[in-house]
Amino acid sequence: MGDDTAVKTRVKSSRVKTARYPQCTVEVVSDSGEGAQKCGQTFGAVSAKMGNGVWTVEIIPAEIQPPPRSPAGASGNRIRIGEDVVTNWGDRTNVAIAFNEQVLLARHRLNAIEDEAILLVENMWATHKDEDIRAEWAAAMEELEGANYRIIEVPMEEECLAIVDNPRKGKNMFALGILCWMFDRDMEVTRAEIAHAFRKKAAEVTERNHELLELGYSWADSHLDVRIEVKPGLSAENTLVMNGNQAIAYGAVAAGMDLAAMYPITPATSVSHQLGEMFHKFGGVIHQAEDEIAAAGVAIGASYSGKVAFTITSGPGLALKTEFLGLSVMSEIPLVVVDVQRGGPSTGLPTKVEQSDLLAALFGQPGDAPHVVMAPATIEECFHSMVTARRIAETFRTLVIVMTDANLATGVQPFPRPVLDPAWQGSLPDMSPVPEGKPPYDWDEETGLSRRFVPGTPGGMHTLTGLAHDEHSKVAYASAVNQKSSAMRSRxxxxxxxxxRPPVVYGDEAGDLLVVGWGSTKGAIEEAVDRARAEGLTVSSLHLRFLSPLEPGLKAIFGRFKRVMTVEINYSDDPDLPYITEENRRRGQLAWLLRAQTLVDVDCWTRVLGEPLQPGAIHEVIRDHISKGSAS
Amino acid sequence: MSQSCCSLLTPVDEDREFSLDDYEGARARWCPGCGDHSVLTAAQKLLVDEQLKPEETVFVSGIGCSSRFPHYMKTYGFHGLHGRALPVATGVKLNRPDLNVFVVMGDGDCVSIGAGHWVHATRYNVDMVALMLDNNIYGLTKMQTSPTTPEGYASNTQPQGSWLPALNPIEATLGITNASFVAQTAEWIPAHLFATFQAAYRHRGFAFVRVLQRCPVFTEDIYLDAVRNPEMIEILSHPDGVEMPESLAQIYTNQVRHDPKNLSAARDLAADDSRLRLGVLYRDESNPRYEETRHLPLHSAEDKIRILNEELDKYAV
Amino acid sequence: MPSDKTTDGRVERSLAILEKAREDFHSALVATSEELRGLLDAGSGSAEARAERTAAELGAFAVGHIDVDRFSAFEETGEPVAVTVAPKLEAASRTLQSLLDRGDDLFLVRAEAGKDLREVVSAGLARAGRAFGAARTVELARSGRYDEAQHGEWLDRFPPSLWSGRERKLAPPIVVEIEGTDLLAGGLADFLDGAQKIVLVVRGPAPPAELSRLITPGLMVVQAEDPADLSVLAETEGPAVAALLPDGAARFVHLPEDDGGRGRLTVNHMPEDEPKRALGRVSVYQQAEGLRHLASLAAGWGLAAAPAAAPSGDGAAAPAASTAADTLAAWILRQADLPETG
Known part of the structure; x- marks a missing residue:
């Protein structure tokens, strides 16, 4: 084989054209286990180091080992790079490099590929000895060629065989070489990045991967005729590149927390992996408990006896922890819980993104359990929110739930390196002797705030209880006591x-439409708002960080817009579906909350596709809603 | 015991001598004749004997009659959730190895709703005393079958009699990897109760003590024969476990020397239900204690920032 | 600082073996310093200063979302530190910080030749003990019981004689580098309490069995040549003293008694030669006395008694180190003026 292909794709370097893109989306897709992730991550990291804005998203199959060459098994990375800051994963991909035609077909069928995209695909399957595979290739290529793409076949396996015996383990670096040529990446930076990625392996591994990288680069140089220029417009100085779960882990360290208790759950677990690698260096202990409930219990026991501890989980784990979370509120033990939300009810879509835990986080505990719910909107905020969460938990003797999602957890983005401050770490609780007669819940009648007594504090002995109790922590039998203590906790x-502070509106303070969001959707919503405003639509957006207590001034802000709607990644009934009426329509979770709190008729548009929202889709919704508004 | 995790600022009056008054909290509200009263007295006596500082002692409990226990002590107490005393106590001890931690659970707490925690707490082997007050019934909620209710014994949930054979907590605990102290005693024999508590407290590791406990309201008859007839009881005696208190030698004449190092003998004794056996069945102090193997020195804020900056360098662009 | 030539890295290895004790002390220092800083922060400063601190503590996520002035106004400020007390607390805080800044150096004393060992150790412990002095100063100042005349020195030196039982359990371990000619151990008994660990790294010729005088039931005592042999120190929670001596000195390990059982003495080496020359301030008699004491203890443990006094063979308890036992037996026989052939 080879000759045909070579003819088909061989072009003279002199005929190379360079197209300039302000931003460009690239996908690397393969069967799982072929290293597309590493290829994509490295491409993203190199781009960030060169000063491009970057957002990367993992494409993860739900199965651990899906059958090879199956559309459902598409695994890899989407990397969106830009001249300026990139805040979300974008709409559709401009360049894809695929290790087989089936995974490419899967992306095509998911409508993930932009018109006129450049698709590079491994062509060994065209001449495979298995007749069925050859037939699959032919059918797939026919379908792909029906769309408006530029398809370039690449003999990846054949080329890689020159260097490695098992090209399945080497193609990813070859593919990286191709991308490096196409995007004119700095090869020194790339080589260093590869060396870092394989630092735990033998030196030969790095060497081999460098060779594969060079091979891909020179293959592209002699075969491809198009390069893409995305000018690096950012200073890479004092910038970190990491994903949201890493940011949470380091944020917890920066916040001075010394104990994390957890039970493995996707997609929260990688926070624990990160902590497992480095927490001990700070004197921190990560306790893997026997279950989600025990993880909450251990964190509460640790918090009760000293500095605030934390636990990390995802939706199903949050459900299991609810009784303990109620106890933390009732007994006023500070606690930080991180909920990395994933898709679906029940076990749902464990590796996919959703924002469906909001109401459970707010109201899931038995009885009245007022507490704090915060949602960082970016990876940078994942880091800093841990500092604030710990501080609020300590001051208010309460539970703080920090909600992120799979989009933030696995997305990688450069952000300004935090200037670390020792003040973030707080101090040990005051253990000086308690004056005689001072009760353990010495509530300030106005504010409900009180000092907590940690074991070891002389004179502070009391029995803390989850039963209704008075300020002495005595089990309450008098009817008024529960009313009073509930009021104190609520206060x-x-x-x-x-x-x-009231939230700041993105865009004009008044207009036809206000889009309200929370969590990881900020970048996509604001990009959509920008596009719509560029078309002359009067739309603004608002992004909430505090869901409980809700940020102030919302009613006044909403009043300045003709229509208010939330955009969320959770399920709501579309209003035009059968049987759905204004009365029975189940709305997005933030919409529920805002309607209840503000009595404003807040509409919503939500999707549960298992993936981040696209700015293009939101843009369309904005157009649609504004035109509806002007029609009515 | 390590005190490293504590600030030195807390003043300690080392000349203080503690008497029973220093440990007595609210007046106990258990039913008259409830075995829990006797357990409370033994625990308070232990604290006096060991002169434990009330502020450095924590009693953690779950939910149930026995879990009211901390309220009746004048130490720190944590009356938490049904079945969840052990995780809380584990958290306390992991964070503060300097504290004396006691856990008080009922049978429903320990071997039913909290059974997972019981298995794993045994395996963690955190240095604490775990008392399981076993009255074979749910008392607080008025007579529902528990895992230790004898087969055929009628309750409100199983009025035709318990359908299943009773769970044997001692046999089960002896089967858990890393078990380090397993004992059984009875609240109606105060001298033995106290001696067992003392051995449990002095043991370094997770000391599991099942206390056979009468409920005068719902299961009065279950231990009645054993109370009346000392012949039904066999005392396991050993210098490394609990020695038969002298005052009891005349009454409890069935005495067997059992070396608590012998795990297989312990399992045989636990499995044989022809007699009620009291004493330390198993004890091995060589098992590592989780809070010690996980212990790390504290770092100052400045130190942490230095290390964190080094870590973040790895992610620097 | 003397060069490593004289101690061959033995100081560093000794410090490494004392890691746990050093970490415990260091942790207490960190915790105390942190709590004190919290006290000073909470109880002092203007509203503006407090708000500024609150802003710093809330971090970057709060910017634009939390009104820190308002937040700070709600903070529980605790008992404000009285103006008269604050300077004392700040001084204590500085003391703690200076101890933290010293790092491992805090646990090391290099004695000049000719110094009295007891005084050297006392001064080293009094220096690290300033941590306890600082904590006590805070406690006294806050409760209004601070008396400059009585407590004024505590931030500069706080000797072991003033330490409480709790403080002794947290005692800072100490490694002392010392000339063999100054090795007179008797005075060290004063410090060996609680969890105190003392390691003497000895340079040059030294009395052969000086530490044997310190053997008491509850004390771990070790003489060794190889620092690796000090690893037993990490296994006891009680007090321990050890000396790293040049080749030729007696080598032994005395483990303290455990619950009711007796301690255990193992003699690994007895010197062949009897002391002949005075070493600095240590006379021949004193040197020999150390050896004799060790031998008599060993005999008491039945270590060497069998070959010497009971040839008929009630020697079931034969020690493991038989060559050492033989040496010891021979040594005792020589001392007793008995014919070696028995």
Missing amino acids: KMAVLHSTL
């Missing part, structure tokens, strides 16, 4: 609310 939320 703390009102006090915290009084310290929050």
Whole structure:
């Protein structure tokens, strides 16, 4: 084989054209286990180091080992790079490099590929000895060629065989070489990045991968005729590149927390992996508990006896922890819980993104359990939110739930390196002797705030209880006691609310439409708003960080817009579906909350596709809603 | 015991001598005749005997009659969730190895709703005393069958009699990897109860003590024969476990020398239900203690920042 | 600082063996310093200063979302530190910080030749003990019981004689580098309490069995040549003293008694030669006395008694180190003026 292909793709370097893109989306897709992830991550990291804005998203099959060459098994990375800051994964891909035609077909069928995209595909399957495979190749190529793509066949296996015996383990670096040529990446930086990625392996491994990289680069140089220029417009100085789960882990360290208790759950587990690698260096202990409930219990026991501890989980784990979370509120033991949300009810879509835990996080605990719920909107905020969460938990003696999602957890983005401050770490609780007669819940009648007594504090002995109790922590039998202590715990939320600033509107302060979001959707929503505003639509957006207590001033802000809607990654009934009426329509979770809190008729548009929202899709929704608004 | 995790600022009056008054909390509200009263007295006596500082002692409990226990002590107490005393106590001890931690659970707490924690706490082998007050019934919620209710014994949930053979907590605990102290005692024999508590407290590791406990309201008859007839009881005696208190030698004449190092003998004794056996069945102090193997020195804030900056360098662009 | 030539890295290895004890002390220092900083922060400063601190503590996520002035106004400030007390607390805080800044150096004393060992150790412990002095100063100042005349020195030196039982359990371990000619161990008994660990790294010729005088039931005592032999120190929670001596000195390990059982003495080496020359301030008699004491203890443990006094063979308890036992027996026989052939 080879000759045909070579003819088909061989072009003279002198005829190479360079197209300039302000931003460009690239996908690397393969069967799982072929290293597309590593290829994509390295490409993203190199781009960030060169000063491009970057956002990467993992493409993860739900199965651990899906059958090879199956559309459902598409695994890899989407990397969106830009001249400026990139805040989301974009719409459709401009360049894809695929290790087989089936995974490429899968992306095509998911409508993930842009018109006129350049698709590079391994062509060994065209001449495979298995007749069925050859037939699959032919059918797939026919379908792909029906769309408006530029398809370039690449003899990856054949080329790689020159260097490695098992090209299945080497193609990813060859593919990286091709991308490096296409995007004119700095090869020194790339080589260093590869060396870092394989630092735990033998030196020969790095050497081999460098060779494969060079091979891909020179193959592209002699065979391809198009290069893409995305000018690096950012300073890479004092910038970190990491994913949201890594940011959470390091944020916990920066916040001075010394104990994490957890039970493995996707997609939260990689926070624990990160902690497992480095927490001990800070004197931190990560306790892998026997179950989600015990993880919460251990964190509470640790918090009770000293500095605030934390636990990490995802939706199903949050459900299991609810009784303990209620106890933490009732007994006023500070606690930080990180909920990395994933898709679906029940076991759902474990590796996919969703924002469906909001109401459970707010109201899932038995009885009245007022507490704090925060949602970082970017990877940078994942880091910093841990500092704030710990501090609020300590001051308000309460539970703080920090909600992220799979999009933030696995997305990688450069952000300004935090200037670390020792003040973030707080200090050990005051253990000086308690004056006689001072009760363990010495609530300030106005604010509900009180000092907590940690074991070891002389004179502070009391029995903390989850039963209704008075300020002495005595089990309450008098009817008024529960009313009073409930009021004290609730008051703390009102006090915290009084310290929050009204959110800042993105865009004009008034207009036809206000889009409200929370969590990881910020970048996509704001990009959509920008596009719509560029078309002359009067749309603005608002992104909430505090869901409980809710940020102040919302009603006034909403009043300045003709229509208000939330955009979320959770399920809501579309209004035009059968049987759905204004009365029975189940709305997005933030929409529920905002309607209840503000009595404003907040609409919503939500999707549960298992993937981040695309700015293009939101843009369309904005157009649609504004035109509906002007029609009515 | 390591005190390293504590600040030196807390003043300690080392000349203080503690008496029973220093440990007595609210007046106990258990039913008259409830075995828990006797357990409380033995625990308070232990604290006096060992002169434990009330502020450095924590009693953690779950939910149930016995879990009211901490309220009746004048130490720190944590009356938490049904079945979840052990994780909380584990968290306390992991964070603060300097504290004396006692866990008080009922049979429903320990071997039913919290059974997973019981298995794993045994395996963690954190240095604490875990008392399982076993009255064979759910008392607080008024007589529902528990895992240790004898087969055929009628309750409100199983009025035709318990359908299943009773779970044997001692046999089960002896089967858990890393078990380091397993004992059984009875609240109606105060001298033995106290001696067992003392051995449990002095043991370094997770000391599991099942206390056979009468409920005068719902299961009065279950231990009645054993209370009346000392012949039914066999005392396991050993210098490394609990020696038969002298005052009891005349009454409890069935005495067997059992070396608590002998695990297989312990398992045989636990499995044989022809007699009620009291004493230390198994003890091995050589098992590592989780809070010690996981212990790390504290770092100052400045130190942490230095290390964190080194870590973040890895992610620098 | 003397060069490593004289101690061949033995100081560093000794410090490494004392890691656990050093870490425990260091952790207590960190915790105390942190709590004290919290006290000073909470209880002092203007509203503006407090707000500024709150802003720093809330971190970057709060920027634009939390009104820190308002937040700070709600903070529980604790008992404000009285103006008269604050300077004392700040001084204590500085003391703790200076101890933290010293790192491992805090646990090391290099004695000048000719110094009295007891005084050297006392001074080293009094230096590290400033941590306890600082904590006590805070406690006294806050409760209004601080008396400059009585407590004024505590931030500069806080000797073991003033340490409480709890402080002794947290005692800072200490490694002392010392000339063999200054090795007179008797005075060290004063410090060996709680969890105190003392390691003497000896340079040059030294009395052969000086530490044998310190053997008491509850104390771990070790003489060795190889620092690796000090690893037993990490296994006891009680007090321990060890000396790393040049070749030729007696080598032994005395393990303290455990619950009711007796301690255990193992003699690994007895010197062939009797002391002949005075070493600095240590006379021949004193040197020999150390050896005799060790031998008599060993005999008491039945270590060497069998070959010497009971040839008929009630020697079931034959020690493991038989060559050492033989040497010891021979040594005792020589001392007793008995014919070696028995």
